[in-house]
Amino acid sequence: MSVLIKDVLLEGVVTSIYIEGNRIAAIGDKARVEADTTIDGRSRAAVPGFVNTHTHAAMTLLRSYADDLSLREWLEKAIWPRESKIEPEDIYWGTKLACLEMIKGGTTAFNDMYFHMDQAARAVKEMGIRAVLSEGFIDLRDPDLGQQLLKKQQAVIKKIEGVGTDRVRAALGPHAIYRVSRESLQALKELSDSKGYMIHLHLAETKREVEDCISEQGVRPVKYLEGLGVLSRQLLAAHCCWVDQEEIDLLARDGVKVANCPTSNMKFASGSLPYRAMREAGVLVSLGTDGAASNNNLDMLESMKFAGLLQKFASGDPTVAPASEVFEMATLGGARALGLDSGLLEEGRLADIALIDLRRPELNPRHDLRSLLVYSAHGNVVDTVICDGQVLMKGRKVAGEAEIVRKAAEVGRDLASRE
Ligand SMILES: [Zn+2]
Numbered sequence: 001m002s003v004l005i006k007d008v009l010l011e012g013v014v015t016s017i018y019i020e021g022n023r024i025a026a027i028g029d030k031a032r033v034e035a036d037t038t039i040d041g042r043s044r045a046a047v048p049g050f051v052n053t054h055t056h057a058a059m060t061l062l063r064s065y066a067d068d069l070s071l072r073e074w075l076e077k078a079i080w081p082r083e084s085k086i087e088p089e090d091i092y093w094g095t096k097l098a099c100l101e102m103i104k105g106g107t108t109a110f111n112d113m114y115f116h117m118d119q120a121a122r123a124v125k126e127m128g129i130r131a132v133l134s135e136g137f138i139d140l141r142d143p144d145l146g147q148q149l150l151k152k153q154q155a156v157i158k159k160i161e162g163v164g165t166d167r168v169r170a171a172l173g174p175h176a177i178y179r180v181s182r183e184s185l186q187a188l189k190e191l192s193d194s195k196g197y198m199i200h201l202h203l204a205e206t207k208r209e210v211e212d213c214i215s216e217q218g219v220r221p222v223k224y225l226e227g228l229g230v231l232s233r234q235l236l237a238a239h240c241c242w243v244d245q246e247e248i249d250l251l252a253r254d255g256v257k258v259a260n261c262p263t264s265n266m267k268f269a270s271g272s273l274p275y276r277a278m279r280e281a282g283v284l285v286s287l288g289t290d291g292a293a294s295n296n297n298l299d300m301l302e303s304m305k306f307a308g309l310l311q312k313f314a315s316g317d318p319t320v321a322p323a324s325e326v327f328e329m330a331t332l333g334g335a336r337a338l339g340l341d342s343g344l345l346e347e348g349r350l351a352d353i354a355l356i357d358l359r360r361p362e363l364n365p366r367h368d369l370r371s372l373l374v375y376s377a378h379g380n381v382v383d384t385v386i387c388d389g390q391v392l393m394k395g396r397k398v399a400g401e402a403e404i405v406r407k408a409a410e411v412g413r414d415l416a417s418r419e
Pocket residue numbers: 054055056202238290291
């Protein structure tokens with residue numbers, strides 16, 4: 001299977017991109033060869049597919065179910081009671097809807113944590129994008145319950161791996177330090193070490209999490225994890241709004257990856273990630289939308305804008321987080337965080353590509369495309385999406401779209417009214 005994208009704008013030059021199998025085989029003159037599928041790239045720009053490094057895909061079902069609350073109130077009064085009613089089939093449809101929305105916004109890979117993740121794996125496989133999937137692990141700090149959940153976690157991993165595609169990978173998902181026992185965190189780290197699984201958790205999202213950690217454990221969250229031996233290159237920590245310089249240095253030292261989730265952080269007034277200090281320390285910062293119930297969409301272009309604006313607003317310095325850095329956060333940064341050979345359009349890289357429709361009014365005049373994508377555009381400027389060498393969207397059309405929207409809306413309505 002081969003795809004030729006002809007006469008497309010790439011880094012300011014009109015060229016061609018030839019894809020063979022799931023990788024970019026050639027760019028430029030040598031790419032002008034016959035292919036099974038040819039895409040007219042005129043009036044389009046090729047950019048790497050966006051990588052969303054923190055979300056809860058099936059929370060699309062709870063989009064707009066509860067807004068304008070504090071994080072605790074939102075979770076305790078609205079979300080957790082509804083999540084207790086979720087059935088496996090709901091996750092399948094919620095994840096299908098999320099994948100559809102992500103594809104329509106140019107996202108080709110995401111890092112997800114939720115429940116019944118074997119169903120999410122089935123949905124992702126069908127939709128054609130990439131995902132790292134972790135079953136949310138919550139033992140309410142009861143190590144005995146943790147033991148049982150550890151077995152469950154391994155059983156779900158087996159099912160995720162059983163879907164049989166390289167696009168879907170399993171990871172470990174301890175929800176957050178305030179809902180998982182130290183014994184379980186350490187056991188998950190051991191499993192991560194022995195099997196190479198990534199660990200995905202929420203960390204230092206709110207000021208309260210830090211205060212509670214200090215009063216219960218005597219140290220701040222990152223220090224606490226260091227003490228447990230959990231910090232590593234395999235750890236991806238979402239949010240990290242409330243980390244001090246010593247913690248930033250620890251994250252950098254141990255190669256911990258961070259998912260910045262500015263839209264969700266702004267909506268809950270949680271805070272903002274200390275981006276400049278992290279960048280100076282060498283921490284890898286990627287970009288996540290968080291779930292659609294706290295964003296309320298999965299639009300990485302919109303999240304890029306918020307990432308830039310929040311940093312400027314919070315620091316009082318408009319030079320912080322320039323467009324080029326934010327664009328990299330959403331592409332190469334995400335690919336590196338998830339260990340994917342994508343995020344750049346180069347020969348030999350995975351063919352995960354979004355084509356931008358340059359005829360859109362908000363993309364003209366075009367003094368600086370990256371700046372336009374970060375500050376001016378939304379996901380609907382994406383015209384075509386290719387992931388793993390397969391064309392998933394062309395002319396903004398995705399196969400089966402109407403049925404996915406109809407079915408997910410029905411499931412979401414049913415979930416909201418379940419007794
Ligand atoms: Zn989250």
